Amino acid sequence: MNIIFLLIAASTVVALIFLASFIWAVRTGQFDDDRAPAIRILDGPGRSKEDMNERKDR
Secondary structure (H helix, E strand, O other): OHHHHHHHHHHHHHHHHHHHHHHHHHHOOOOOHHHHHHHHHHHOOOOOHHHHHHHHOO
């Protein structure tokens, strides 16, 4: 019976670590630009980040 309490505590700690890392990723902007990687492959190798920013501003 003690092992169940130990496993529940361990899984809660792991879940809290994943939740904290997800919140950190959202706050630091890891999920902000989800469109550019899909378009970047279509533009070819000659495009730079500045070109992508100019296109985004239009």
